[in-house]
Amino acid sequence: MKKYIFGNFKMNMSLKDTESYIEKFLPLVENSKNEIVIFPSFVNLMFAKQKLTASKVLLGAQNVSSETFGAYTGETGAFMLKSVGASYVIVGHSERRKLFLEKSDVINKKILEALGVGLKVVLCIGETKYERTNKKYKQAIEKLLADELKGLYENELKNIIIAYEPLWAIGTDKRPSTKEIEEVALIIRNKIKQEYSENSAKNIKVLYGGSINSQVAKAYCMAEGINGLLVGGASLNPQEFAKIANV
Ligand code: PGA
DSSP: OOOEEEEEOOSOOOHHHHHHHHHHHHHHHTTOOSEEEEEOOHHHHHHHHHHHTTSSOEEEESOOOSSOSSSOTTOOOHHHHHHTTOOEEEESOHHHHHHSOOOHHHHHHHHHHHHHTTOEEEEEEOOOHHHHHTTOHHHHHHHHHHHHSTTOOGGGGGGEEEEEOOGGGTTSSOOOOHHHHHHHHHHHHHHHHHHTOHHHHHHSEEEEESSOOTTTHHHHHTSTTOOEEEESGGGGSHHHHHHHHTO
16 A cells, blocks of 8 residues: 655754755655655755656645735745645644644644645644653644644545654654554544544554654555555655655
C-alpha cells in the first residue's frame, strides 16, 4: 500500500543546500510508489518547486498564516503558498505550539485558510511527557482533534492528514513502541468516527513522527492504522531520507 513519507527540513538549508539536496535525493527515489513530500523553508519553496517539476516528489510548507491577506508583517498567506506550487502545509507542529505559543483556535483558523485555497493539511498533534506518564494522552489527543478540526465539513477530511507526534519523542531518539502508536492511531480514528462517520475514520490518513530514522522506519510505517511518517532530523540527509522514503 502507498505510504506517505514527509520530510520537514525545519530551519535548515540555504538555497544552495536545497539545490544540492534535491539533486542527490531525486534519483534515489525515482522508483518509489510512495507519496513523498519535502517541506523546505518558505524562501526555498519556489526554487524547490522548479527543481521538482520533472519528479513525483511534492512540495509542502512548514507553516501558514491564520489570516487571509493584508497588514500582517512577516506572515505568509495560504494563497501565496499555493501560488508557488506547494501542495501541503504543516499546521500545529509542536515547535510552533511551544516556541511560538500557537493555540488551538489559531491552528483551527490556519487549517481553514489552507483548505480554502486547496492545500492539504498535515495537522500535528501529540501528548506531552506528563500526559503520557499520567495516562492522560487519550483526553489530550481527543481535545486537540475536537478543537482544531472545529467547523470542518466531512468532505474536507480528505485533505487532512493527522500526524501523531508525541512531544517527548521529537528530536530525542526516544519513541513510543509500535504498539503504543497503534493505540493512538485507534484513538484518532475513533474520535473521527464519533465526530463524523465510520467511513471517514477508516479513510483518514494517520502518520507517525518523532525520532524516525532508516533503521526503524519500516516497523513504524507498517504499524496498524499508520499510513506513513513525518520525519525531521533524518530527512536532512538525502541518502538517509531516501532509505526512509523507499520503505
Ligand atoms: P524528528 O522531528 O524526526 O527530528 O524527531 C520530527 C518532527 O519534528 O516532525
